[in-house]
Amino acid sequence: MLGLGADRLRADMNRLLAFLFHQGVLDEQFLQLQQLQDESSPNFVSEVVNIYFHESEKLLRNLRGLVLEREFSDYKRMGIHLNQLIGSSSSIGAKRLTNICVAFRAASDQNNPTACLRALELLEHDYCYLKNKLHEFFQIEQQRVMAAGVRYPIQN
């Protein structure tokens, strides 16, 4: 009974992942992350993703501050933040976020404040979406681990 629950939960996880892949929100880099997870680092993916959320929120706050500035001239700092965001998003496998950041960077290279603002809004929106979905994913994972954990003594 419990084993069935674990399998169903895994199916749920896979379905969620497939959905996110299909939408273009995630790409194979996320799978690479999953492959790096093993017995020696069982929570690797969730650790990395949590660090990512933490850092990205800081960066997004900074970006918002820069974009909404009355003067709005510090494109260079914006570029630096964006570089870091691009690097971390692509390392996670957050494809859509990476693309938005790249567009954002292009807009800031052209010193276009309207485009920057629009890109920022899109970025924040997609970031929230990704965060929710990944939280959901990890919740299911936790449940699955717990459900599967009960089985181990019987299996061994």
Add this chain to the structure above:
Amino acid sequence: MTIDRSFDEPNDQFPVGMRVLAVDDDPICLKLLETLLRKCQYHVTTTSQAIMALKLLRENKNNFDLVISDVHMPDMDGFKLLELVGLEMDLPVIMLSAYGDTKLVMKGISHGACDYLLKPVRIEQLKNIWQHVVRRKKTDSKDQNNSDKPCHETEGGQAVTGTGDSDQNGKLNRKKKDQKDDENEDRGDGGHKNEDQSTQKRTRLFGQWICTASLLLLLISWALILSTVLFPINSKKVLLCYLPIMPLSQHAELFLFLLSLPNAEAVPKRVLDMMNVEKLTRENKYRLYLKRISVVASHQANMIKASAGADSPYLRMGYLNGLGNVPCMAGSAQFQNADIRSLSSSGMLGRLNTPVGLGMRGLSSSGMVQLGHADNLSEPINNQNMFHQVILPGNQNGNILQGMPMPFEFDQLQHKNVVDHIGDLSSANNGSMVFPISSGLSDGSMNGNSSRNSFLGTPHNPVMLQGQPQGIKRDELHGNQSFVTVATSNREYSSLLPDFRRCIDGWPTVQSSEIQSNSFKSSDCFKQDTPNYLIERKSSIAMDTGNKSNDNSSIAAVPAGFSSFENRFTKPSSSKTKKQC
């Protein structure tokens, strides 16, 4: 796992346990890098600050074999770190960045980086980084034996190659050379220094060859540019006329000659006389052309034709129908293939106002073709798939779609064009009826995903099955007439789908529904469901047709259509799927 620095050790021992220092201010990338490097069985030290990294390196330079560093760091520029490490410790450094701009890569190379990786880093890339350590060690040992020349020249050759080609080509060449060098290094054990020298010499020569080739190309393009820019107007005319038809050997002569002449004297006749060009007298040339081309033009048009004479094979096809017979291109024998023929052909044809000219343009680029002239085009042009984008204002639905590629190919790009033009049609005709199809079609193009199949069903079924019962018979699958009658009924959108089918050779006309069913098949979970699904839809569609259709017979026909549809569906349609792909 001891680190062994001699070359005599077999290589499979060495990469394991190689000591890497990773520097990156982004904690996510750093953690990921660390895990990846550990997966490759390297020994990893990480730090997020460049200053800390320098400190670690200065403590004992023998602690590390390789450094990987991010380019953008807050406390110190990655390139600066690269320089310092190269100068003080002479360790191989790999740059890492999210931004792969050519200038940055160039900067990295010129500062001495062994490699430049783009984020996100894949494990496959990290599996090979040990080669830089080995190469560096070998070069160093050679430096001790010989002078510094081989090392620098290899790097110089690599750097110049980077400038000569585009960024990717340069990288590719470098990678190829790296691999070549690696292969040479892997072959045999120690004492093959001579082999290395010859390999490096070969590499150097190859690099030099590429440089000279690129320089030559530059010179040629420079010469062409000069010819158009530097020469005054008369000389330009002369060049335009005669460059395509003069042999290459005379080109240089012509250039120099025109340069020496003042503008007033550089008229074609004069030039010809002075250069003693015998066969191609002005009169002869023009006469020949006028025979071929019946379009009488002004002086300028004469010039154009003169230079377009070399394009005869292209023109001949086009002019066959439009302008009467074309005599054999006797004159073309004397016209040699010119370098700029292809350039002038697209340019010249652009100026021709015939439909063929437009058609030719469509050949080279997927341009708009007026279907009114479709009949005029000769066979070879017709068969080509130039009807990618077709716009016909208004009247003839059937004709438009005749030219369209199959929209149900699982190719979203082509599909977009179709959707765009359906949109155009709708704007030209009566609007809203077409839109359900376009959305349905766009859904239909995507491969079956469970979440999508519901979309596939809704817009398609009512529309298509309305079209079908009125026209479906087994025998008439390839017949178009039945659908023409459908087209003449008041529902134009239902006619669009049959007309789509018409343009595909040998495809039964129920194809669109089949393809839909094929797409169902492609997602396994719907295999059993679909017949039930269709049966469910029967009743709703009967109701729909009752509402929408003015033709009462269609309601009765729907179940009949359905049953035939279901029969079709149970048939193995894998062969059709293959055709489709």
